[in-house]
Amino acid sequence: MTSKPTLQVVKIGGNVIDNPSALASFLQDFASLPGPKLLVHGGGKIATQMAASMGIESQMIEGRRVTDEESLRIVTMVYAGWINKSIVAELQGLSCNALGLTGPDGRIVLSKKRAATPIDYGFVGDIVTVNAESLSGLVQAGFSPVFAPITADAAGQLLNTNADTMAQALAIALSSTYDVTLTYCFEKKGVLLDPNDDESVISSIHPASFIELKEKGIVSAGMIPKLENALKAISAGVSVVRLCHADNLQKTEIGTKISA
Ligand SMILES: Nc1ncnc2c1ncn2[C@@H]1O[C@H](COP(=O)(O)OP(=O)(O)O)[C@@H](O)[C@H]1O
Numbered sequence: 001m002t003s004k005p006t007l008q009v010v011k012i013g014g015n016v017i018d019n020p021s022a023l024a025s026f027l028q029d030f031a032s033l034p035g036p037k038l039l040v041h042g043g044g045k046i047a048t049q050m051a052a053s054m055g056i057e058s059q060m061i062e063g064r065r066v067t068d069e070e071s072l073r074i075v076t077m078v079y080a081g082w083i084n085k086s087i088v089a090e091l092q093g094l095s096c097n098a099l100g101l102t103g104p105d106g107r108i109v110l111s112k113k114r115a116a117t118p119i120d121y122g123f124v125g126d127i128v129t130v131n132a133e134s135l136s137g138l139v140q141a142g143f144s145p146v147f148a149p150i151t152a153d154a155a156g157q158l159l160n161t162n163a164d165t166m167a168q169a170l171a172i173a174l175s176s177t178y179d180v181t182l183t184y185c186f187e188k189k190g191v192l193l194d195p196n197d198d199e200s201v202i203s204s205i206h207p208a209s210f211i212e213l214k215e216k217g218i219v220s221a222g223m224i225p226k227l228e229n230a231l232k233a234i235s236a237g238v239s240v241v242r243l244c245h246a247d248n249l250q251k252t253e254i255g256t257k258i259s260a
């Protein structure tokens with residue numbers, strides 16, 4: 001049996017994107033990763049700040065943004081515009097052949113508006129399909145795709161999509177062709193047993209320990225969808241899933257490893 005080529009899918013979170021020097025150092029590490037790679041970025045923190053500066057209050061429920069028409073315009077401008085193009089330009093400056101994308105570009109990611117019950121999130125999309133063939137084609141052509149968390153449905157309606165979910169869906173889709181490693185990079189050293197103690201990193205999480213951590217309130221807020229996505233990825237064909245500090249992208253033994 002011939003083994004699959006390797007590919008790294010990396011997600012970078014909004015708290016790092018909001019810190020230019022931390023982002024620059026992360027992008028340097030990303031650019032120097034060997035082999036095919038793909039980046040998914042968030043930017044929730046900047047979108048919230050932008051909305052606030054326009055007098056619009058952001059509402060998050062279970063780590064997801066309630067997205068009305070005005071918020072959709074803001075998140076599209078922030079994620080697919082300012083953040084995506086800044087990251088692509090910075091990576092190009094580091095000789096990484098980054099290609100900025102959103103879901104509707106080449107219809108690589110197709111989503112569907114979330115049902116309005118039990119919670120009406122407005123213009124929020126859940127991923128329906130990923131066109132792995134088109135995406136692999138871009139990777140094989142030498143590009144490093146950089147995805148903003150904006151998608152669209154089949155009728156062309158733009159939708160806001162959680163960036164952790166986007167990374168999970170892309171990693172799973174690519175795992176039929178590649179041996180995929182998925183790394184969630186953020187501003188903490190991993191999943192912490194005590195959120196106030198940066199050194200209390202939990203080295204490994206599996207489905208049963210996640211339920212226990214959630215019940216005890218040790219994982220909360222944005223960490224819940226992040227871990228749900230991480231667990232889904234490891235159970236659906238992704239070879240390695242890890243959560244770590246953005247500074248530790250290349251230190252593969254550090255952080256929290258996810259097991260099935
Ligand atoms: N046990 C935990 N360990 C680490 N972070 C946690 C934990 N529980 C909750 N969190 C929170 O989850 C956040 C990461 O989720 P999120 O804000 O969605 O980040 P990102 O923007 O990187 O996706 C951390 O900043 C932290 O505040």
Ligand SMILES: CC(=O)N[C@@H](CCC(=O)OP(=O)(O)O)C(=O)O
Binds near residue numbers: 041125149160
């Ligand atoms: C539907 C939904 O919640 N979308 C997210 C997309 C951005 C994101 O996920 O950013 P981080 O990775 O920085 O949290 C939002 O608007 O906050």
